[in-house]
Amino acid sequence: MIKHYVKVALRLIKRSFLFSSINMLGFVFGMAAAFLIYLWVVDELTYDDCFPEVNRIYRTIEVNREPSGEIKESPSTVRSLTKVFREEFPQVEEASAIKYGDLHTFETEGHKKISGHGVYVDSAFFRIFPFPVLEGNPEYISNNPDNVVLSESTAQKMFGKKPAVGQKLTYSGYGRERIYNVVAVVKIPSKSHIRFDIVYPMEAYGMGMMGHNWDHFRESIHVYVKMKAGDEGKMYQQELKSMSRALSKFGEKRTLLRFQSVKDIHLNTTFPDPCVKNHGNMATIYLFTALAILVIFMGAFNFTTLSTARASMRYKEIGVRKITGAKRKTLISQFLSESLVQAFISLILALALTELMLPLFNKFMDTEISLRLSWAVFFYILFGIVGIGCLAGSYPAFYLSSINPLLAFKGGQKTGKKGGLIKGLVCIQFIIALTLMLLTAIVFKQLHYMQNKDLGLDKENVVSVYTSLWYNVAGFKQELLRNPNVKSISMGAPIENLGEGEAHGDGSLFRWTNIDGQEDSLKMVIVFADGDFSKTFGLELIKGKLLESDFGKYWGDRNPGIVINEAAWKGMKVADPIGMELQMSTWGKMHIVGVVKDFNFQSLREKIKPAILYYSPEALSYMHIKIAPEHRRETLKFIQRKYEEMAVQDDLFVKDFSYQFFSDALNKNYAKEHQQSRMLLFFTVLAILIAMLGVFGLVALSTEQRTKEIGVRKVNGAHSDRIVKMFCMEYLKWVGIAFVVASPIGYYLMYRWLSEFAYQTAISWWLFILAGAVIAGITLLTVIGQTWRKASQNPVVSLRYE
Template sequence: MFKNYLKIAWRNFIQQKWYSFLNMSGLAIGMACSILILLWVRHESSYDTFHANADQIYRLTAIANEDFKAAVSPAGMVEELPQLMPEIESSLRLGYPFEELFEVDGQKFKESSIFYADTNFLEVFTFPLIEGNPKTALSRPDGILLAEITARKFFGSERALGRTIKINNTDTFTVSGVMADVPSNSHLQFNAILPMTYHAKTNSDLINKVWDSFNFYGYFQFRKGTITSEEDLSAAIEKINQIYAARMTEFEITFNLQPLKDIHLHSNLQIDVPGHGNIQYVNIFFVVAFIILIVACINYMNLATARSSRRAKEVGLRKVIGAGRNQLIFQFFGESLMIAFFSLILAIGMVYLALPAFNDLAKKQLELQLGDANIWIGLMAIALITGLISGSYPALFLSGFRPIKVLKGRMKLSGSNLFFRNGLVITQFVVSILLLIGTTVIYTQLNFIQNKNLGYDKSNLIYIPMEGELWGKQEALKTALEQNVLTRDFSIISDLPANLVTGDFDIHWEGKDPNSQVLFPHINADENFLDVFQMTLLEGRGFSKTSSDNHDYLINETAVKIMGMDVENAVGKSLTFRENKGTIIGVVKDFNYKPLQYAIEPLVLQHRKEGSLAVIRTAPKSTENTIAVLEGIYGALNPAYPLSYNFVDTSLDAQYKGEQQMGTIFNVFALLAIFISCLGLYGLSSFMTEQRFKEIGIRKVLGASALRLVNMLSQDFIKLVIIAFFLAIPISWYAMNKWLQEFAFRIDIQWWMFGLAGFSVLFIALSTVSFQSLKAANADPVKSLRTE
């Protein structure tokens, strides 16, 4: 019997090539989209799971003022807590990622993503070495660990262990280990690791083992069996907070322990390592994968029911000769499963073809590893679920035909069948409208971010770092920049107003509440800062070039409000910052100095004539000439270093790379889902015209025009679109409003976004339906009436 069903399914598949092609195309595209998304979701959810002790490792994070949550912690606290808490097996500190100039055999390389790490780095984390001993790799202050890709860049195919590298033209390090390339699903991405013992020679935080300066990432490995529940974790956090409160009575800081596996997707923290994901995006795309698969299944159902009248007599004859309904259900499920598994093979081919483009889009290194048994289990599950879902309604619907009616040609659809099928189409419309609204909102928000007035002009700003000899030649650099008309509009600052990571509680002003604890970020800037960045001074004056006093302060509007002052009376008040007593000389209009996910915080600008960055405003259309001038100046003052420059607007745009990638991926899959829906609409319009074929012929004989017939056949779809539109509005508003909550500065969802999506879906639906309607309206009525 089973063999017979397979034969029948295969014959139907071969005889009805166009119908089979539509079914397979819809299911294959839906499966391919779902597989790509699920590969991405799987990769995002797998971060840091490869570490042997992943379940015992936690990162220490800090919370100040309830609103300021940071990924950093004090160096001394991380080092000493294991002595105060026996449940902690070991602790590990990492410094901020930075870049350095490497020199190998006379060749120079500028490398980024360099970390300082404690000696037990390779004991806490599982990064295998391909050269060297993991127990001693960071034991010597002049040792250096290289990632495999960095070692190949420096030494080619030669052995790197024991080779020497000069850093910043001063210190020489010996390669003490080469790590296998860092897995792409690691929240730590680095090219080299330097010993913390080397950093401890000059870093005051490490020398003094401070508990009040937050400049390091701290990790704890707890003993096995210590933390097995949320209650155990809460108890450990409470104990840490009690120890800190007893040690540092003047600060109100609370700490949290973040599981290692949660860092990538659950880190809405400031001063964090770059490259984190977002659990909300993972959830969104997981739902999108499921929706696309359901849309593909609905497409199959619609196409199957569209041909119901052609299968009705087959069903009637089978029932007459003794076939039971269960046998017919089994047959139709067999057909849908066969098409689903054929579609899976086609989908796998599509995935292989699309993976390079998708990886480029998502900035990932995803692979479909068919040698992995888990992958095959997942693929088989997708095909099985798809086949069962897509075949369920056709099997139950077609097998329920009564043989007497269908053999007499009096088959009539019940109201429940019409209701269910219309519900399927409404679901497709709802999905299409939701995806289009989501696409519109995401695009509008990203466009808003790119074009928002940040409070300063970010265009035409080039910045160069103070490296090597430039640190001691800043006056000479200023003189050289002033002498050329292309570079004379410059400012020397400590940090870019793009993603400021500084912050200090040591600030006092007139009338401050002694119990008040407010974190104040700050920027050191010279007298040109306001002019170069074209910021607005609301009151007072800027820094003076002739003043030698480094205790002049500018503050922003938010700082004025927090201090309980007015913009008009803040100027002239005394301000003490980091024990440096000075005077507020001006108030700057609020500007965004952090990503737009964060609200504007109070800011202190301190007058300094030296800094770590030189920012130059170029004249329009003179950027290339300005860079050429900078190369000459840099080469004369700092010949050992190649010129390293970047653009402020490029740095700002990079902060929203994750959102931009998410938006692009969302757009692609939204279009594909709509395309699959069009196949389903084609099926339903085919079904409706087939059901009303004789009616169309009679109306045409009686004088109905083709336009009138198209209008008649399209009315039902217009009703379905309207119903779907009103169902989609509250769902889309809730979902997109929740996404927008991540941004302190965001757009308002406008009515036109809903209208545009609704009109677009209506246009697409009518265009799809009109093709089938025109085909039926232009058919010869004799063909439909000749049996009457």
């Protein structure tokens, strides 16, 4: 019997292929989108699950109350806390610190040069984070400050398929040469928030501190603890008091501490955390989960309503079946089986479409997701498919099977003008599509605003080149300046680390004595730069003089001159900052020589922070070159040629020339917004497609059902365009209602999204007009395309139809 029902269902699909295809397509697209989002959400939620007992691992967070009352958090803290945790808190099983470093260049024994980002760790690091070991033993790193561990990708670049353990690497920098021994190679899981190319022992960094206070140093240092099983709650109860007292030993009396679960780092970090480059966002998870639910609702709704509308054209078939002896139970089974067969075909097509779309989706979202569904999830999917299939077949199964055969032969109740409920549900689809269009429009408008806003510095036509050079840059710089298309050159930090500090972008605490003789303080971001920075980036001097880059003076002067921005001047609340002496626990004393106009080098999500320009040669590993825009290509070739010539002469240069434009690097600040815009665009197009498939199907069914009415109207003198206009007005009415409802919803969502940014674009009125016009236009094209054929048909054929 089941086999018979399936055959009949397949025969019905073949006989009404157009309607059946439209019926299933929206459902297929909706399910495929939902599957993709489900796989992405699971991938995001399982971040850092690669580490065993990850639920017992926490990161230490410093909590500071600013003089303004604002609460600021930072993951950077002093590494000496690890000793305090191990010795004074029995709940702690292990404690470890990691110091994020800069880009370093190494030469192998085969004279191959590779650059990579390094981190410094202590002996407990690999016990808390046991990365999969491919060669050697990473714990040997603590035996010797000259031992290093490589990531798998770095080892392959350096040594190919040869064993890396036992190989030696030479690092030349800061005027000295050092040889490291490779003791292990580890694999970094794709979903680890900790990323590195090379790992040094913490002692290697301490040896290079050059007299600075290592105990109070906190720049880019993160401290992790692993709790004993069952003791996590006890630690939380006393963290604010006991832990904060521990921190006061290192000069921070007003700072509190709290723990952040490693599981929360990827999705629930709400403070600046530039050392971790692969943050997600829980709000984005919620947003796209909601969008997936809406889209699959639209697909399921189309499937159900079109099945119902299509069934209303089968009255005569039902009458014949009932007269020939078919029982109601048989008809119910038949209609339900037809709907279920279509639902299961839709599921198979959706899974196939998901598999086909995954490579594009992974490229789109920069992920490595594969189609894998657990049995439990697959069971829920089947349960949902059966439910939707039964819902879609319930109207013909339970209502149409109960009607009188004579009423069935008369045609029963037809959908048409009276199908208000179905058209009302189509209106809901229009509301969803319009709201998504408005959200997508404001995201793209904000992105355009951020990429074109005046930042207070000239970011265009600045090429940033990594030189791997530190003490002999003058020769290369002079060679480049001989070219008239090279306007100016400044040595500086990497673009992504341009504004650093103890919190690596959140600011370092500077103290000074105010006019009342009281100590005052302010957190300021450090911008490492040389004397040509202001010229290269077009900074405007307000007061005093610009930064100087006197190499010899730098080493002899323990009170160097610095330049601050307007935000720092306002934050210090002094009439004239020139000549004032500031002190920082790590770098010592410095004095203010000038003030420049505010400039923004970070995301426009945040207001411009108080900043200082500070000359520190060891931090200037990048050359920022201002070039003439009309000769870009020729100038880049010239820079590359001179670079390669210098690389032959100077062993400190990396052989491979690489560059990036400063403007492109700044735009990377908005990677999350770009991802959101792409996803919203995808869902918007999909929502419009599904909505129009629904309109197309309903109009097609409506014109089929009203063929005789169309014929009568034409016999009575109605022109084809009037008939088409009649159908168009029916659907435009619902578009108008949807526009009225969607506009305030869209405005509220746009306002909420923009509130995350300190600098915002305007919510323009034309966005609403554009969204409404697009939906109305597509709807009109869909309706006209379907009704014109019927309206142009000979009325004799139309009247003979029924």
